[in-house]
Amino acid sequence: MGTNIIWREEWKRPYESIWSLIENIKISNSINGSELSQYINENKVNRRRSLRNVNKLSDEALNKLNELTNIDFFEIKTTMLKLSKLERYNPLHYFHTHLCFCEKCIQYNYHSYLHQYKLIDVCPFHLTSLQTKCEDCNKDIYFFNIAKDIPFTCKCGYQLYQAMDEPIWKILSEYEPILKVSIINDNLTEGL
Template sequence: MQPDACSSPPCNGPVLRAPSFPILTLDERRLTPSLGYVFNRKWLHPCESLISIVWNFEKADALPGHVVARLMGPDIDPHEGIVPQLGTVDIQRLRDTLAVPMKTLRTSLLLPSHRRRYSGLFRYCHRCVARGYHSVLHQMEGVGMCPAHRQPLETACRRCGYEAQCLASVQLLEAPYRCAYCRASYGVRGALSR
């Protein structure tokens, strides 16, 4: 009889086999899962913002915010972040990672303009956010009410009053659908799923 603390298996014991399911491995050169990410294009909804898309992606893959921010461009400082605007985000890189059509990614971004048309603060409808959705329309300065719910758009957290900048940064990305400062939910409790 072998002792309990023996490192070699008993000769007459069961034979170990390789697992029949794939094991997630990392490509150490790129620090991304080499077997790919989990993301379903059916999760996308019309006029969904890039912030909302990457929040869903981040939650599905249990990724930290700095990894998701780097997917928007290799030279992006994840802590400073970038405005989710066409021309600042590497949409080809995102398309390759998420397998989302370019048209969808383009419509999820703010359009650059000479005069400011978009709010610099993250604006949201508490009913949309409760359903896991944020629209690029919510960021338009001329829109004061959610087009779907006819509720006023908000910028401040209801618990602490913090107003987050509309930047794809670690601070915002690591708090999906929540206040980046106190982590309170932006949504309404008990809301139906979308």
């Protein structure tokens, strides 16, 4: 299997979550989740994990993704760790495990780890309240499995955004999220 992944630097938006990036990598390369997992060997490494959680990918997998796309996934992880510095034992405790998303952002195939941060309950870019349930089945959306085949969907099949006629590269490079809140924490000034 070839390992040519198409990714352009201008497609990565600031504060973008690992999940959002992975879903966009799938879309822009017309590959499904199992194929992407194979590219990064995550099937082999994480065979025992029932869910291949995008926030718990191995360093090997992150390295491989980095090689394929040039996106610095470690930097995203570091920023998330900084946001959760208070919680020493389980940094992910500061992030919701179900999806919290902004209806406006998702129109641009964009989701931020800041949407998942428990201390913020509005979209930091639009100041509107976040969606925390699937509009269709009304359940929490668990979204972290990298091997999920159809990007940006709930388990029930409901698609979180309305696919537009515009090509993916246009959607990705046209939207630049701008922070409208300031997160006051001395630990964060660098990296945010």
